[in-house]
Amino acid sequence: MVRRASSVPHLNSSGGSSADSAGTSGSRRGRAPVAGSRGSRKTPSSTGQGQRQGSGSSSSVPRSRSLTNGMRRLSPQKGTGSSGGTGSGGGGSSRNTPYFLRSRENEIGSADTLEIVASKSTGSEECSTPEDNINVVVRVRPLNDKEKRDRHGSTLQFPGNGQVILEGHDVGQKKSHNRDSVRVFTYNVVFEPGATQEDILDYSGIKRIIEMGIEGFSCTAFCYGQTGSGKTHTLTGPPDLFVGKPNPKDPRHGLIFRSFVYLFQLIKNRKDVNYVLKASFMEIYNERVIDLLNPGSARKPLAVRWSKKSGGFFVENLFTVDCEELDDLLAVLEEGMRNRAVGSHAMNDHSSRSHTILTVHILSDQQTDGGVFLSKHGKINFVDLAGSELTKKTMSEGKTLEEANNINKSLMVLGYCIASLSDNKKRTGHIPYRDSQLTKLLADSLAGNGVTLMIACVSPAHYNHAETLNTLRYASRAKRIRTKPVIMMDPREALILSLKRDIHALQMENDHLKAALNLHHQAATNGAGPTENNLLELQLDRVSSGGGGVPVPKVDLERLPELDGSELAELVKLYMAENESLRQENNHLFTVRETILRDQEIVCRENERLLKKLEDVNKSKPSGDEDNEPSKETQPKE
Ligand SMILES: Nc1ncnc2c1ncn2[C@@H]1O[C@H](COP(=O)(O)OP(=O)(O)OP(=O)(O)O)[C@@H](O)[C@H]1O
Known part of the structure; x- marks a missing residue:
C-alpha cells in the first residue's frame, strides 16, 4: 500500500x-x-x-483545497524560504506561499539565482547561471x-x-x-x-x-x-475564450x-x-x-x-x-x-x-555605469x-x-x-x-x-x-x-562594447592627467622664465588637441545587426585605432608630466636659493651705517 x-x-x-x-x-x-x-x-x-x-496577475493566496482521493491531509511543512519553483522575485516571493510548495529547496526558480544573473548581466557582455x-x-x-x-x-x-x-x-x-x-x-x-x-x-x-x-x-x-x-x-x-473578442479580464x-x-x-x-x-x-x-x-x-x-x-x-x-x-x-x-x-x-x-x-x-537597452549602452x-x-x-x-x-x-x-x-x-x-x-x-x-x-x-x-x-x-x-x-x-550577445557587439569600455577608462585617466597637468602648469609658470613657459604651453597644446588621433565613430548599437561583415570589421578597426591613439596620448601625457615635474623641481630649487640669498642679505645689513660700508658677506655669490 x-x-x-x-x-x-x-x-x-x-x-x-x-x-x-x-x-x-x-x-x-x-x-x-x-x-x-x-x-x-x-x-x-x-x-x-x-x-x-529571415533568419492574471498574481494575487491572493490560493483558497483552501479539498482532499483528493480520500487521502489524509497532513500538517503543513515548514517553509525553506525558496520560491518553490514558482518564479522568484515578483509576485512569487511577496505572497504567502502555500505550504505544499515550500518544500522545494533552492532550485531553478529561486530568487538567489536570479540575483546572480541580474548583477552579472549589467556588468559583462556574457554571463551565465550554473548548469x-x-x-x-x-x-x-x-x-x-x-x-x-x-x-x-x-x-x-x-x-x-x-x-x-x-x-x-x-x-x-x-x-x-x-x-x-x-x-x-x-x-x-x-x-x-x-x-x-x-x-x-x-x-x-x-x-x-x-x-x-x-x-x-x-x-x-x-x-x-x-x-x-x-x-x-x-x-x-x-x-470558447477566443471565439469573438477575448475579454482581457476573463x-x-x-x-x-x-x-x-x-x-x-x-x-x-x-x-x-x-x-x-x-x-x-x-x-x-x-x-x-x-x-x-x-x-x-x-x-x-x-x-x-x-x-x-x-x-x-x-x-x-x-x-x-x-x-x-x-x-x-x-x-x-x-x-x-x-x-x-x-x-x-x-x-x-x-x-x-x-x-x-x-x-x-x-x-532591451540599458546605460551602464560607464555610460556604455548594453543591449x-x-x-x-x-x-x-x-x-x-x-x-x-x-x-x-x-x-x-x-x-x-x-x-x-x-x-x-x-x-x-x-x-x-x-x-x-x-x-x-x-x-x-x-x-x-x-x-x-x-x-x-x-x-x-x-x-x-x-x-x-x-x-x-x-x-x-x-x-x-x-x-x-x-x-x-x-x-x-x-x-x-547564458545571456548571449553578438560577439562583435561584445568586442565593441569592451573596446568602448577601455576607451572610457582611458578617457577618464586622460582627463585626470590633464587636470593634474594644468595645476602643475600653473604652479610652474609662477616661477618659470619666459622660455620654459612657452615650451610648456606648446606641450599642453599638443595634449589638449588630442594628439591627432583617429576620429571617434558614433555608432548606434541597435543598428549593428544591419551592418555587414566588412562594415563591422572596419568599425572594430576604428575602435582599436582609437584605443591605440588614446594609449599613446596617455603615454605622452605621462612623459609631459615627468618633464613638468622635473622643471618644477628646478624652479623650486631656484626659488629656495633666491629666498636664502634674500635672508642672508637682510641678516648682513649693519644696524647704523649699512648704506655706506658694504660687507664682504653681502657680496652676491655666483
Ligand atoms: N484544468 C482544467 N480544468 C477545466 N477544464 C479543463 C482543464 N484542462 C482541460 N480542460 C478541458 O478539457 C478539454 C480538452 O483540453 P485541451 O483542448 O486543452 O487538451 P489538449 O491537451 O490541448 O488536447 P489536444 O492535444 O487534443 O489539443 C477542453 O474542453 C478543456 O477546456
Missing part, C-alpha cells in the same frame, strides 16, 4: 532552455500592430508594417463530465512533496497486484485537478522564466501530454496571457531600461511551418533554415510584430488562435492538430504541442489520421532527443534534432543556453492509464536534462 507521508492539496512540490527557433535573425523587417479582429487593428499583411524575420535541470511540473486536469458520467475512476494520487502516484494497470491488461502496479514519480511541482489558472502562473516557475527573458536569456515554456489532457487549456484557456485566461500581464508589470517598473517587445506566432502542421500571423489563403509553408550566425535553426520570413502595449500581445495571441489548425475527434472536440510556438522577443535580446517561447494520440481511441481517419501520424512522429523524435539528452553517456553524441521541424526549432530549448519549463499535462481517468504513464515517464526523463543558461 502507499504510505508516503505528506499533504494532499491541489498542488505539491519538490525541490527546475529555447527555440531560437522563432527565428531571430531576420531578413525582412518592418513594423506593425497586430492582426486581428479587434476594432481598428489591421492584419500585418494588410498594413505591411509587420516584420518578417541546471529543466524545470518540470505536472498538471492533472479534472475528470470531465463524460468521464464522470461513465464513472471513470482516477488512477492518480497526490502524496505531496512534488510526488504523484500512478496506480493500477492499463485497461485491457490483466490486473496485477505486484509492485509494478504502483509507480511513484517526483517533479518540481504537481498541480492537482483543483488547481486554478492563477496557480499555474504563480507556482509553475513561469515567473522566473519571464524575469530571465527580460534579463536577456532565451526561455521556453512548453506543454506536453496526450490529446485532451489540457495543454491548450493550460496555455491559453478553454476553447479569469479563464491561461498562462500565456497571464504571462503577458506579468511581463508588462515588470517592464513598467524598470524605468532605467528601454524595452522593445516583438512577437511572432507559428504552427507546425504536418511538418510544414505556417505563419499564424500571416498565413495567407494558401497557407504557404515557410522554410526552416540553419543560421551560422546564431548557431541554431530559424524560420525564414516569419512575421514579427511590434507590441507596445498589452493589447498588442493579446491581439497576437488572438490572431494566432484563430488561424491555427483545430479538429475534432473522439477524445477532444477542439483538438490542436499542430504544434504552435508563440515567441515574445524582449530587446540584450531575450525571448520567451510558449509552445503548445499537439497531443499524442492512440488513433484507435481517437477514431481518427482521413485527414485527422494523417495529422495524427505526423503529430505522433514528431513527438517520437522529440522523445528520442529527450531520451538522449537525459542520458549522460548519449548527451554528447548525435541528437536527432534534424529529424523533425519541431525538434529543429526546440533544439536550443532542450540543450542550449536557455531556460526551460515543461508542463506535463495528464488525465487522471483510469482509461487513460497507459498515456498518463507515458507522459509521466517522458517528463521524468526531461527532468534529467541539464542546460546552462
